[in-house]
Amino acid sequence: MTDDGFGLGKLLTAAEEAPPVESVAVVARHLEDRFGAFSISFLFVDVVGRQVVRLTSGAGEDEEDGRSRGIPLSGSVYDEVLRTQGSWVGEPEDGGCRVVAPVTNRGDCLGVLEVFLPAPGNEGALRGVEEAAHALAYIIVTDRRFTDLYQWGGRTTPVSLAAEIQHQLLPSAPCCDADGFTVAGALVPADRIGGDTYDYALDRDTLHLSITDAMGHEVDSALLATLAVGALRGARRAGESITEQAVRAHEALLEHGRGAMTTGQLMRVDLGDGSAEIVNAGHPRPLLMRDGEVEEVPLVAHLPFGIPSPFPYEAQKLALRPGDRLLLLTDGMQERRAARVDLPSLLREGRGLHAREAARWITSEVLDACGGHLRDDATVLCLDWHGHGRRARPGTDDAPGSRSD
Structure with missing residues (x-):
């Protein structure tokens, strides 16, 4: 500057x-x-x-x-x-x-x-x-x-030890605008921390994404989340493939023992052409909004990290197109009280919002539907694919939740 x-x-x-x-x-x-x-x-x-x-x-x-x-x-x-x-x-x-x-x-x-x-x-x-x-x-x-x-x-309410651990596992910035894409995460913690995390990292030609949900609540779940995220980051930074990253997280939880389990979804996006690889470890399927229509991405779910299985993790393919919005989410977005929120409708209604505001608005709607008290963490990771050489579009004034005064 x-x-x-x-x-x-x-x-x-x-x-x-x-x-x-x-x-x-x-x-x-x-x-x-x-x-x-x-x-x-x-x-x-x-x-x-x-x-x-x-x-x-x-x-x-x-x-x-x-x-x-x-x-x-x-x-x-x-x-x-x-x-x-x-x-x-x-x-x-x-x-x-x-x-x-x-x-x-x-x-x-x-x-x-x-x-x-x-x-x-x-x-x-x-x-x-x-x-x-x-x-x-x-x-x-x-x-x-x-x-x-x-x-x-920024702490207007007391922060528990579990919440402190969970917060430190998240990226330092919840949103990133870059050439060709925008990614934004939002996490609303449950009354008893549920072990959710999201993560992203950018290489020269690849965008890495992950979202995980550790078993249990409070410090136990936060410690499991620490194992999973640490293993995923270590493998990613060592240049290992997306399936190798999944194996490292799985092995870390197996070595911890005592039936430790974490669901997760890993994703790698080629910034040149939008081709993506996804590993689903027992996690809810992402939602894809394309041309105004919203559908679940039909992924095969492998067993969660930490659960022995004879079947190896496999990377599944997804070809992103300019204008696509992909929403990765945890099961806290779908628990019984949150289920009354129509997520596909929210995605369509909020299509004019920046990814950052869409993530914040969608999780806020779930929190409101649950009366301000969540039984499980509600987490989303929103990816807007603009295409190579295109920048993020700004939010619009007619988006949901805008001021009318």
Whole structure:
């Protein structure tokens, strides 16, 4: 990122020289000096995904009983900005004009930057806020490696040991926009953690995906999930095939003993032509939306990892086409109370949503159908295939859950 008159080069240099916990303060000073901005804060989505937490230049100001105070996300301006990825400008008031801009890196919505400008209608200042928000995304992605501030700040509810383990097994970014595809995951934990995980990784010519569901609840399931995910990642990083990855996860659970079992689905996508390989280890079949129609992918299910079987894991083929949306899911999305949610209809209704928002919306619908209390984790991994050389499309304003005010 180069300096284009808004002082962004100096901003990034100042951020590199400041302590990692001072990211918001550095950006605030930049906007104050450049545009006379005031009341500057960064708001990010909490771990549950239903509230945003305000972080001002003085971290920890919005606390209550040792936890951050959340602001309901649904129907708010912040929800609109996160969904559409476009800035929102309020009506001028005596004290200035409120601006809310998205803070996003490669499709990963970190939150929003809220700023008050003294002069409404100043296009240069508005662009400067948007550029600063974009820079803040890069700064936070770097700084959160060195501090628990963003982890701690997003905890509006207590986090159990099992939830802590589960959270650390997930990718550091729940969404990635890249050449040819968008992938996004969402996990809503049960009241007693159910051992779900999702994962993805990008190579030069291959996209790797996985979704798993460990047997049991709480720490027992979290530890089984750790074994499975660790084995899968180790095999993947060693360059082993998708079937070899499945074997490594299976062997890890067998060696653990005591009837340990984890269902899973592994997928490799060739980024050149969209051809995919899938291994299904006792897992629910994915849903494929193509040309507005939704069908289950007819996969043969092998036994779960950890269950002895005379039949080897086999990679099954799927040819993705531009415009396809594939939804990988765990059985928590289909448990008795969640079954009243028509997932194919939700996919069709949410086809205009970005994959990130579709995943969040679908899991939210399941949570609502269960009265806010899940008996099993509800997890999805949403893959949009755009085709080689095509970028992700933005969300649309007429998508489900959009604000009407």
